[in-house]
Amino acid sequence: MTTILTLDKVEKRFGDTVALEPTSLGLEKGEFLALMGPSGCGKSTTLRMIAGLEAASGGTIRHWDRDITDLPPWERDMPMVWQSYALFPFLTVRENVEFGLKQKRRATAVDRRKKSGEWLERLGISDLADRKTDQLSGGQRQRVALARALVLEPEILLLDEPLSALDAHLRLRMQSELKRLHGDLGITFLYVTHSQSEAFAMADRVAILNAGRLQQLGPAREVHAAPANRFVAEFVGGSTILTGTARGEGRIETPMGLLTALAGYPAAPGETVSFLVPSNRVGLSEAATGAPNEVAARLLTEEFTGSFVTVYLELADGTEMKVQLQQSDLDALSLAPGTPLYASWPAEAGYVLKEV
Numbered sequence: 001m002t003t004i005l006t007l008d009k010v011e012k013r014f015g016d017t018v019a020l021e022p023t024s025l026g027l028e029k030g031e032f033l034a035l036m037g038p039s040g041c042g043k044s045t046t047l048r049m050i051a052g053l054e055a056a057s058g059g060t061i062r063h064w065d066r067d068i069t070d071l072p073p074w075e076r077d078m079p080m081v082w083q084s085y086a087l088f089p090f091l092t093v094r095e096n097v098e099f100g101l102k103q104k105r106r107a108t109a110v111d112r113r114k115k116s117g118e119w120l121e122r123l124g125i126s127d128l129a130d131r132k133t134d135q136l137s138g139g140q141r142q143r144v145a146l147a148r149a150l151v152l153e154p155e156i157l158l159l160d161e162p163l164s165a166l167d168a169h170l171r172l173r174m175q176s177e178l179k180r181l182h183g184d185l186g187i188t189f190l191y192v193t194h195s196q197s198e199a200f201a202m203a204d205r206v207a208i209l210n211a212g213r214l215q216q217l218g219p220a221r222e223v224h225a226a227p228a229n230r231f232v233a234e235f236v237g238g239s240t241i242l243t244g245t246a247r248g249e250g251r252i253e254t255p256m257g258l259l260t261a262l263a264g265y266p267a268a269p270g271e272t273v274s275f276l277v278p279s280n281r282v283g284l285s286e287a288a289t290g291a292p293n294e295v296a297a298r299l300l301t302e303e304f305t306g307s308f309v310t311v312y313l314e315l316a317d318g319t320e321m322k323v324q325l326q327q328s329d330l331d332a333l334s335l336a337p338g339t340p341l342y343a344s345w346p347a348e349a350g351y352v353l354k355e356v
């Protein structure tokens, strides 16, 4: 892999507010990187600095070897697709798509027409070419915004929550379209979102920010399976976090007894640790089986979500545990709120976090 965009100790302050602490990261050519985190963590500010819409307070941004830190947006060749589409309502769909080409004087009128036609076709909006953009649905507008950016044939496309304004059904469809488009084009995508499901569905790698600080950057599966800290584990979800005192060889003393978590941080005896129990690794039974890592629980609720069932339990120490099961796993159990149950999981599934 080759690094196409480098952030070297890039930071941003607005008066006393630190939007981004000095942050270094590299974007690999052709990858789909999702930058995610909760509201106000600095995602959009980071993207805006890369686009040239916000000046960095410190550090360097390089596109290949070229220092672009102080260049205006139009000299960066990194178009942005916005949540709000930012189309020109007084222009037609085709004129919107041709706008950037015209401004950059990159093509003759004939070429512009040809290129815009190709992108309208590719994004399935050719029949809308002569409409004004205020006569379009949200999904259609987002396709126009994508066509307008992609017609410029950028090496890097910046996307700031582009699907947030769409309804759930359309959002899922656009997710798979975007992923396919990325695969077909080989362009590098930098995609800002607060939604972990959106990021995990599309991205090769994810970068997680919290309060202006980069928490973890890695392949989506790795971040999910091995979160760097408690914040990442909670943000990513999918596990129950338990706390106890390490007793050596992966054993952890908890209010529910001695449990074993073999993956992750090798805690020294006496250390207070948190560990994750992935919701898809837990099994349930009505009677104690004597299995290792077996804890008594009480059913709170169950939710049928189509392909699987999510069960919420309350453990003896009051912790809420989330368990994901196939319907067939539940057939043998008679469940009602309050039913006493036993939950157990394999010792190698327990993942110890470095910090509490």
Ligand code: ATP
Binding pocket: 014, 017, 018, 019, 037, 038, 039, 040, 041, 042, 043, 044, 045, 046, 194
């Ligand atoms: P969201 O998901 O809500 O859009 P975000 O992660 O994109 O959030 P940013 O918009 O980057 O967050 O904002 C990061 C921090 O910088 C926030 O505390 C925000 O209030 C602050 N901030 C952003 N822009 C400005 C500005 N122009 N002036 C002052 N503070 C700002």
